[in-house]
Structure formats: structure tokens, C-alpha cells
Amino acid sequence: MSFLVLPPEINSMLMYAGAGSAPMLAAATAWDGLAAELGAAAQSFSSITSGLAGEAWRGTASTAMLSTAARYTGVLSAAATQAQSAAAQAQTIASAFESAVVATVHPALVSANRNELVQLVVSNLFGQNAPAIAAAESDYEQMWARDVVAMVDYHGGVAAAAAQLSSWSAAVQGLPAQASGATSANPVGTVMSSLNSAASGPGLGTLEHYAIAAINGPTEFLFGRPLISAGPAVGLGGAVNGGTATAPLTLYGGAEPLVNASVGGGAPVPLLVDTGSTGLVIPFQNAGGLLGTLQLGLPTGFGIGGYSGGINYLYATYNAPVNFGGGLVTSRTPVDIELFAWPASISAAMNHGLTFQSYFAPDGASGVLGVGPNAGGPGPSIATQALPAPYNSGLLINETGQHPYLQFGPPPTNLNPIATFAGSPIATLEIGTGPLGAIFPQYSVNAVIDSGGVSGTIPTGLxxxxxxxxxxxxxxxxLLYSYIYDGTYFPTPSPYIMNTGALPFLAHPVYVSYSPSGVGTTTFYQ
Structure with a gap:
């Protein structure tokens, strides 16, 4: 029913009830923040790709990359402009609402008028209240007219603001054409044929990655589903048996633990189980694409994160369920969903590509499940702490044996602990070098006990x-682990905090307790 025919009891109640303008003001702030982040991302990405093409990479492939990167930068800039417009219009709508509330009769005044009318009618035995009744009715009609005028003005202001806002759906519909334009202007086939003589070179895999990404881009953007699959579908292997909950692990390259999980409405994907970080980070394509992300509701925040100085990314934090299969599902928990990524340097672009996906492709992972309580980020919290009790108290990472697995919940009772110490992943370890060091360690170092650290690092001071x-x-x-330097294990010399890499996890089951909060406890078993 139109508000034009609604009495002031209804119109006034509708305007004064609810959350008011606060949600729209919050949305305006969020859109403004997103616009700033997108603009910064576009500027940074453009600078990196221009430097890459101008200094370190030349030729046909470089030209193709630069053209496609220019379109990508254009999309970022256009999205920043649209987000800024959305922020401005949200502010306009909030202002229009506040003006309409001021112009609307307060519900208490309407109620007082109606109560007064009832009293006048009840006591009007001899008609003595007729003038007062007429005055009350006149006041009521003026309230009705005032509310209608306020609503008409409010509707007009909001409609005008909405009309000035370009449609996001139009931008989404234009993405397939942009992807097509990128590949037609600089055909991938031409680039590939120009590199036939270097078919065994390291650049071919990167080119294939971008060619397939260009084809899959539209459907992955919208629905989180590729047109060209890179392999068999990923399944969920979680299981809950009584008080025990487990999920199988895959050791990619014999060192990197992957667990399959789905986020929100996304398809199952392999996640790197990383004690060296906190929080779940995943590209929006793997959270169901644009449509799947929108179904999660409004983001709770935006920011820029990074991994190992190689990749930076713009993210939005959403509350989403994480499903490991077999009924092992978290409640809605903060997840950082990557929106755009760019390499941190020219060398990073050469080594790892330009996208979040290409950075983690050598690890076999689509995202990162950070489970280190005192790692300090980049995510806001540990997703597995949102599992139902008792599975939310800690995580056993068992990479030993033929069937590696994760076990969620309290510490295992069927294994023998050999060492328990405060801190996960950052803790103090003792190191010895040479035959004597195998008996009496000579050094005490701070270290990151990092399941996702591959070969790790070794202090240069040794x-x-x-x-x-x-x-x-x-x-x-x-003794947690030992190795022959550059013989059986190949850590990188570093002057910074030591990273253990994968070796201690390959040697022992390791339990990470989430208590105490923000610190954690690490226990090694045999």
C-alpha cells in the first residue's frame, strides 16, 4: 500500500522505528574505505607492471601482459570510482532520511491526539465538546498531510540519489567483454606460438595460467566456477566419530599440508594448513564468486595484507561458515576474502606471477588456513575456533605415516608427548651444530614453528x-629434529627469526592448543 493513503500512526511509526540512518552511514563509511583501498591497489599494480615491462621483461609476452594488466588496472580504477559514488549516494540517502524524520510527526504526538479525541467523544454527552473535537480532527488531518509531505520528499530524494548511482550489475555484465577484449587485442595463441621454441622454459606454465585464467575469468568472477577445470573436483573428507573429528591431509611436494574445505557457498578447495599465520584467507572466486560473496551479507571491514613480501592483496572480511565435510562445519566466523592482488616487487612478479592464485599455485593451495595463535595475522582469528565444542580447543597436525590427517579438539590421548612449551608458532628453541651440538646445544633462538614454511630458514649467526x-x-x-645442512634439508640463511619449515612436522605429530588466547601452546609427540 502507498504511504500516501497510510494514516500518520503508520507513517510516523515506520519512520521512527528501526535502526535509523546508522546502517546507511556505516555503509557509506565502508564504501568510502573500499574506494580508497581500490584506488591504492590500482596505483600500486600499475606501478609494478609498468616497471616490470619497462625494465625486466620485454617482447611479445611482455606486450600481452602489459595490455591485459592495463585493462585490469582500468577495472580497479573503475571499481574505485563506483565505490566512491556509492559512498556519496549512501551519505545522501542517510541525510534524506534524517531530514524526513525531523519533518515527520512524532508517534507520541499522534497517539496523544487520538487519545484526546477518544476522551472528548466519550464525554460529549450534550455536544459541548464539538468545537474541541473538530480542532482535534483538524490537527490530525494536518499531521496526516505533514507525514505525507515528508514521505514524498524522502522518496524523491532517495530516488534521485539511486538514479545517480550506476549499476554494479552493468559492471559485472561487462567483465566477459573485458576479458574477451584482453585476449583478442593480444591473443594468447599468438604469444604461445611465439614461445614454441621455449616450450620447456619456466615461463610457459605462467602463460598457460594466464590463458586459462582469461577464459575462466567471467564464470569464476560471478559464480566461483571455472569453464576449464585444472583437474578433478576436490572433495571434502572430514568426519566426526563420537568425540573425535578428523580431516585427511595431502602433503603437496612431500612437505606442504593441504586440507580440503569450502567457504560460504564456494566449492571445496585445498587450503594450506599454516601454523605460521593466523586466519583464513581465500580469493573471492573460491568463496562462490561475486554472487556467493554477496550472499554472505555486508563485509565487516577492509584492509591490505601480504605474504612473505611476495604478494600484497586487498581483502574484505566477511563472516562465513567453513565446511570440512562429514558434518564438521564452523559457525559463521571472520574470513578474509581476497578481492585484488598485486606483486610486492618486480622480482616477486617474475617468480610468482601477478595474482593471489599464481602465488600459491606452487604450493598446490587455493588459500591459507592459518592456525597459529600468536602469529599475529594476516587474518583476524583462527577459523577452526568456530567449530562446535570440543573440536574448537586445538588442532593436531599429524604428517607422519602413510595417511596424514588433522584432528580437531583436545590433545590426543593415544600419543606420548616429548615436549610442551608456550607459544605457537613463535617460541624459543635450542640449536646445536656439529657432533657436539647433537648433545649440547650452543644457541637459543626465537623461531616460527611453521608447518607451511617448506624448507624454512637457518640463522646466519650460526x-x-x-x-x-x-x-x-x-x-x-x-630433540625435535636434525638434518645435514644443504644435504638432507635446505633452509635459507637469514638474519631474522628462524623458520623451522616442514621438517619438525614430518618427524613428529604436533598439537597446537589455542589456549592461552593469543599465545597458544605447542606439544610434540612421538
């Missing part, structure tokens, strides 16, 4: 030489 025995102990003296 002055280790290739072929030397390196032994790493827990604070209680228990």
Missing part, C-alpha cells in the same frame, strides 16, 4: 657450512 649436522631441541632438551 655460520653453518654445507654438510654440517644441525640439531634442534625443545627448551626441555628433547
Amino acid at each position: 655460520n653453518a657450512v654445507p654438510g654440517e649436522l644441525i640439531s634442534v631441541f625443545a627448551p626441555n632438551g628433547a
Whole structure:
């Protein structure tokens, strides 16, 4: 029913009830923040790709990359402009609402008028209240007219603001054409044929990645589903049996633990189980694409994150369920959904490509499940803490044996602990070098016990030489792992905090307790 025929009791109640202008003002702030982040991302991405093409990479492939990157930058800039417009119009709508509330009769005044009329009618035994009744009715009619005028003005202001806002759906519909334009202006086939002589070179895989990405882009953007599959569909393997909940692990490259999970309405994808970080980070294509992300509701925040100095990304934080299969599903929990990514440097672009997906492709992962309580980010919280009790208290990572797995919940009772110490993943370890160091460690170092750290790092202060025995102990003296430097294990020398890499997880089951909050506890078993 039109508000033109609604009495002031209804119109006034509708205007004064509810949350008021606060949600629209919050939306305006969020859109304004997104516009700023998108603009910064476009500027940074343009700078990196221009430098890459101008200094380190030339030729046909470089031209194709630069043209496609220019279109990508254009999309970022256009999205920033549209987000800024949305922020302005949201502010306009909020102002129009506040003006309409001021112009609308307060419901208490309408109620007082109606109560007065009832009293006058009840006591009008001899007609003595006729003038007062007429005055009350006149006041009521003026209230009705005032409310209608306020609503008409409000409707007109909101309609005008909405008309000035270009449609996001139009931008979405234009993406397939933009992808087509990128490939037709600089055909991937031409680039590929120009590199036939280098078919075994390292650049071919990257080119294939971008060719397939250009084809799959529209459907992945909208629905999170590719037209060309890169392999068999990923399944969920979680299981809940009584008080035990598990999920199988895949050791990619023999070192990197992957668990399959789905986020929101997205398809199952492999996630890197990373004790060296906190929070779940996943591209929006793997959360169901644009439509799946919109179904999660409004984001709770925006920001820029990064991994290992190689990739930076713009993200939005949404509350979404995470499903490991077999009924093992979290409640809605904060998840950082990557919107756009760009390499941190020219060398990073050369080594890892230009996208979030290409950065993690060598790890076999589509996203990162960070489970380190004191890692400090980049995500807001540990997703597995949103599992139902008792599965939310900790995580056992068991990469030993033929069937590696995760076990969610309290510490295992069927394994023998050899060392327990505060901090996960950042803790203090003892290191020894050479035969004597295998008995008496000579160094105490801060370290990141990092399941996703691959080969890790070794402190340059050890002055280790290739072929030397390196032994790493827990604070209680228990040997956690040992290796022959550059013989059986290949950590990178670094002056910064040591990263253990995968080796301790390959040698022992490791339990990460989420308690105490923000610190955690690490326990090694045998």
C-alpha cells in the first residue's frame, strides 16, 4: 500500500522505528574505505607492471601482459570510482532520511491526539465538546498531510540519489567483454606460438595460467566456477566419530599440508594448513564468486595484507561458515576474502606471477588456513575456533605415516608427548651444530614453528657450512629434529627469526592448543 493513503500512526511509526540512518552511514563509511583501498591497489599494480615491462621483461609476452594488466588496472580504477559514488549516494540517502524524520510527526504526538479525541467523544454527552473535537480532527488531518509531505520528499530524494548511482550489475555484465577484449587485442595463441621454441622454459606454465585464467575469468568472477577445470573436483573428507573429528591431509611436494574445505557457498578447495599465520584467507572466486560473496551479507571491514613480501592483496572480511565435510562445519566466523592482488616487487612478479592464485599455485593451495595463535595475522582469528565444542580447543597436525590427517579438539590421548612449551608458532628453541651440538646445544633462538614454511630458514649467526649436522631441541632438551645442512634439508640463511619449515612436522605429530588466547601452546609427540 502507498504511504500516501497510510494514516500518520503508520507513517510516523515506520519512520521512527528501526535502526535509523546508522546502517546507511556505516555503509557509506565502508564504501568510502573500499574506494580508497581500490584506488591504492590500482596505483600500486600499475606501478609494478609498468616497471616490470619497462625494465625486466620485454617482447611479445611482455606486450600481452602489459595490455591485459592495463585493462585490469582500468577495472580497479573503475571499481574505485563506483565505490566512491556509492559512498556519496549512501551519505545522501542517510541525510534524506534524517531530514524526513525531523519533518515527520512524532508517534507520541499522534497517539496523544487520538487519545484526546477518544476522551472528548466519550464525554460529549450534550455536544459541548464539538468545537474541541473538530480542532482535534483538524490537527490530525494536518499531521496526516505533514507525514505525507515528508514521505514524498524522502522518496524523491532517495530516488534521485539511486538514479545517480550506476549499476554494479552493468559492471559485472561487462567483465566477459573485458576479458574477451584482453585476449583478442593480444591473443594468447599468438604469444604461445611465439614461445614454441621455449616450450620447456619456466615461463610457459605462467602463460598457460594466464590463458586459462582469461577464459575462466567471467564464470569464476560471478559464480566461483571455472569453464576449464585444472583437474578433478576436490572433495571434502572430514568426519566426526563420537568425540573425535578428523580431516585427511595431502602433503603437496612431500612437505606442504593441504586440507580440503569450502567457504560460504564456494566449492571445496585445498587450503594450506599454516601454523605460521593466523586466519583464513581465500580469493573471492573460491568463496562462490561475486554472487556467493554477496550472499554472505555486508563485509565487516577492509584492509591490505601480504605474504612473505611476495604478494600484497586487498581483502574484505566477511563472516562465513567453513565446511570440512562429514558434518564438521564452523559457525559463521571472520574470513578474509581476497578481492585484488598485486606483486610486492618486480622480482616477486617474475617468480610468482601477478595474482593471489599464481602465488600459491606452487604450493598446490587455493588459500591459507592459518592456525597459529600468536602469529599475529594476516587474518583476524583462527577459523577452526568456530567449530562446535570440543573440536574448537586445538588442532593436531599429524604428517607422519602413510595417511596424514588433522584432528580437531583436545590433545590426543593415544600419543606420548616429548615436549610442551608456550607459544605457537613463535617460541624459543635450542640449536646445536656439529657432533657436539647433537648433545649440547650452543644457541637459543626465537623461531616460527611453521608447518607451511617448506624448507624454512637457518640463522646466519650460526655460520653453518654445507654438510654440517644441525640439531634442534625443545627448551626441555628433547630433540625435535636434525638434518645435514644443504644435504638432507635446505633452509635459507637469514638474519631474522628462524623458520623451522616442514621438517619438525614430518618427524613428529604436533598439537597446537589455542589456549592461552593469543599465545597458544605447542606439544610434540612421538
